[in-house]
Amino acid sequence: MDNGISRIGIVLLSLLALNTFSSFMGINTLENRFQNDLELEISSDKNASLKGLKITWNQLRDLTFKPKYNKEYRQLIPYPIFGESIKKLEGKRVSITGYMVPMDIKAGLYAVSRFNYSSCFFCGGAGEESVISLKFKSTPRRFKIDEYCTIEGTLELNADNLDDFIYIFQDAEEIK
Missing domain, CATH: 1.20.5 (Single alpha-helices involved in coiled-coils or other helix-helix interfaces)
Structure with missing residues (x-):
């Protein structure tokens, strides 16, 4: 035994x-393992049921990080520097497909992740660009952990607020 x-x-x-x-x-072993799983092509098809532009998780990788001293934490913190292709999407209505990660179910706080919960940014060592904070337009339904779905929202780039993710969907909605 x-x-x-x-x-x-x-x-x-x-x-x-x-x-x-x-x-x-x-x-990034997760990258190779799941690369084709969540790939979506950019689509501006006027007949599509989505109102926003479909984006891919690979597009969200267009960023680098630069360490800057943070007075509050008294240490160097890596801050994102967004690439031009991402900057062009800021403020636009976009959609992405991924796995739901509950942050606070009672409060209706969720994130959508490129990877399932066991492989996500929190547990599996994936990068910060692989998760998006969701600020729903109205109280969302109760999502199951790792529920695979498409979410649409207005993309906000967060380079300064350390209490939230670097990508945020404002007025988020589930697309069925």
């Missing part, structure tokens, strides 16, 4: 070490 438990522990530690090493080396 002890050998079985020890082997499981070694396997789990090995997987953790591999994930940590991959993150450290800049290898």
Whole structure:
């Protein structure tokens, strides 16, 4: 019995070490695993049922980070610098498909993620560009964790508020 438990522990530690090493080396194993899963093509089809422009998770990767000293936290914090293609989308009505991540279900606070909950920004080491804060137009229905859906909202770029994500959908709505 002890050998079985020890082997499981070694396997789990090995997987953790591999994930940590991959993150450290800049290898995004989640990227390769899920790249085709959530890809959407930009569409401006006037007959489409969506009101907003469809965007892809890859488009949201058009950013870099620059460390700046934050007086409140008394340390260097990486702040986003958005690329030109993302800046052109700011203030526009856009939609994206992803996995719902509950932040505070009672308060109706959710995020949509490129990856499912176990692989998302919080737990799986994915980047900040892989999650969008949702500020719903009206009280949303209760979403299940990892529910796969399309969300539309007005894209806001957040380069300064450390209490929210770098991407925010204002007046968000579920697209059915």
